[in-house]
Amino acid sequence: MKGDAVQEKEQGITVKKEKDFSEWYNQVVLKAELADYAPVRGFMVIRPNAYRLWENIQAFFNKAIEKNGVKNAYFPLLIPESFFRSDAEHAEGFAPELAWIEQGDKDVEERVAIRPTSETIMYDSYAKWIRSWRDLPLRINQWCNVLRWEVKQTKLFLRTREFLWQEGHCVYATKEECDREVRLFLNEYQRLCTELLAIPTIAGMKTDAEKFAGAYYTLTLEALMPDGKALQMGTSHNLGQGFAKAFGISFLDKNEKKAIPWQSSWGFSTRLIGALVMVHGDNKGLILPPKIAYNKAVIVPIFFKREGKKVLGKAKEVAKMLKQFNPILDDRPSYSPGWKFNEWELKGIPIRIEIGPKDVKAKQVIVVRRDTGKKEAVKISSLKKRLAELLDEIQENLYKKAKSFLDSNMIEVKSWEQFKKGIKAGKMVLVPFCCSAECEKSIKEETTATSRCILLDQKPFKGKCIKCGSEAEKKVYFAKAY
């Protein structure tokens, strides 16, 4: 049929990941039906294939934070203008990206904007709720949409004006407790990236120039994309006592003395889905790590008409047997097996199971791995066990592959020439750095690279800043970044 012919032609990815990474990315996102452009520029539609990934990320992370005493809640979308003035640094950071509501006939006392992040609106409530040391620590998280009117070129999942995220906001009696948990939640992010997304990351601290507007310090998780650009996967901020002072949050300590608490916030967004696409995908399309894939396998029966009943019957039996893996049974009569293979490879399903008349006779199926393309015949009697093994192997293989890419692209250099060469070649480059805003600015101007993070838990170190040559006590990663 005509409609099919058109689909067939447009089905695959038409550029190579190695040749035109950016176009390859767009095609995978659109053709695997992860997302689509929205009518308003800079916005996106998150389609069911991607939303399912987000739900799996949510489920994984909800378990992690519940274990740590965090409760989910929901705060309002709209924030009064005066709240942005309460913390000057924070306000300045977000002012250019705010979307304000037209006053018109709205009965609001002051201008209101759509939340770009929720520190201010949440801490206004916290000030009412927190009275005594007994109310601390307070740990609240929310899953929501936020809006930042980006002027930079937007890109599906990676930079859109609206995105979905989680933002955790905690209040502690002491700095020590706050420090500890700022690190704790960053560790949970790293575990999520490693275990669920199969993406290796580097944990570190942001320089003052790159830290969150209003933060005391910012911890970050950085991953390296195949095009040599770093992607920030999540951040965890110690906010100090600034917001508490600005919003009047205080508590009576055990000695009945009024004290100012310490606060943290931490977040990751739907951007993680973009990372997933970039890190694992290939020229056939998406590759989903099995742990985040909802449908772990697709079953494609292959037959000519007269054998149909037998083969289809067996395929259904197998589908039922594999229920725990949520297999797709693709028994659509109007598509060819080849078309189906391409379709499910494009969509990243970890394992394909082919069943033909010969397989039915031999009581076996053909199992094909999405990551390596390796085929093997598996007896139906041992299929469940073998599938579980293979899924573990795929998960591990994807992580290893990404890890070896990251390892081979992290270099440590001591000279400015080597630094520039490394950045040009798309490396994460570790250098001694004085951490001054000036040096950072001039490095960015000269190389487009930015500091990604100050290595955590460094041994005492003395060196010369890669840029200005003055004393440097820290080693810092630089890279081009999204």
Added chain:
Amino acid sequence: MKGDAVQEKEQGITVKKEKDFSEWYNQVVLKAELADYAPVRGFMVIRPNAYRLWENIQAFFNKAIEKNGVKNAYFPLLIPESFFRSDAEHAEGFAPELAWIEQGDKDVEERVAIRPTSETIMYDSYAKWIRSWRDLPLRINQWCNVLRWEVKQTKLFLRTREFLWQEGHCVYATKEECDREVRLFLNEYQRLCTELLAIPTIAGMKTDAEKFAGAYYTLTLEALMPDGKALQMGTSHNLGQGFAKAFGISFLDKNEKKAIPWQSSWGFSTRLIGALVMVHGDNKGLILPPKIAYNKAVIVPIFFKREGKKVLGKAKEVAKMLKQFNPILDDRPSYSPGWKFNEWELKGIPIRIEIGPKDVKAKQVIVVRRDTGKKEAVKISSLKKRLAELLDEIQENLYKKAKSFLDSNMIEVKSWEQFKKGIKAGKMVLVPFCCSAECEKSIKEETTATSRCILLDQKPFKGKCIKCGSEAEKKVYFAKAY
């Protein structure tokens, strides 16, 4: 301590549900820490205690819709002005409540508003995605926030300018399929209300005056609140082909002919949490049906100092044993048992378990039901089993109680005088009705009651309209409403 004294004084609900229902409701919502007022008028903060209920509703409903082939997705918050013009009836319905974004330096081609509902923005995408009969039915749901700038007095959960909801949007090849599933999803709503929330409901069809802006017809689920006002719990609309025509959604049918599909949408909101409070709560506060309660029980150890270790040890043991019920172990030393009893009754925990020194000796605990206040001693060895039984009994009892209230407040009358008397007494009144907009308007003006729904699946019937006396073929429920 001073802080505690203040808390003690303010802890309980200070008005009777029977005396001042509205104030009682506000106090329960605020003091059980379900919600709080936001800084912008008409908005609310959904606190962890209520958000947990919402998550449980989501989990229940996600299972129900997945079974029916629905997939979750996420569409943009902002909708272009021209979309509202595409369907005149729909646009008119929402125009007064839209919040527009200030244009200022925003690079948008046209004015954009925050979604009051997502028909238009979703169908714009559907028009791109749907090509062939193979793409149908398309069933997508989204969980999101929506904003309607209500001018009426707002009320926590029941009417706020922003609320959370789910909106399902399906596309079908035929009217029959559409009709069938419009009913199907209403049935799923009813099942959710019955099984999870323990709230009995009446299913019916809205009159033309009360149906959704742009719908062909609207099915609704109505519950009766203790103050005699009906509350709409969810609606399911057959949208006909109007939106498809307005947004250019068409498909090639099996004969390769272009056809216009039928569409449906269906939604419920965080308002359900308000219903839960109103229907089950009492003068001590919230009562949660066990199935929606996350913490099914609270354990309160009772002891003087020297017995503390033994009692606390046993309480911990019991808590561990009851893990499947997510029990709270309230071992806070600075609150008295009496204070704790009040606290957890206020918050609606279905079962309280008291353990004192005598109980430890007798290898038993005292179990107290939140719904009836009944106490019983239960041997620890059979506690798990007994708790499961009791939770089922509480769930059933709450439903029965609500059902008997509903049944005794639904009356059928034939005269206008009886009608007015019934409405005044806070009844759901079933009457023969001509279904004209004029009669409906004049009934509303005279009694403040509105038509709640046309009884579904009525036997053929001929009567005289309760208002105008002309021929009436339908029986319709009227009530005052939220």
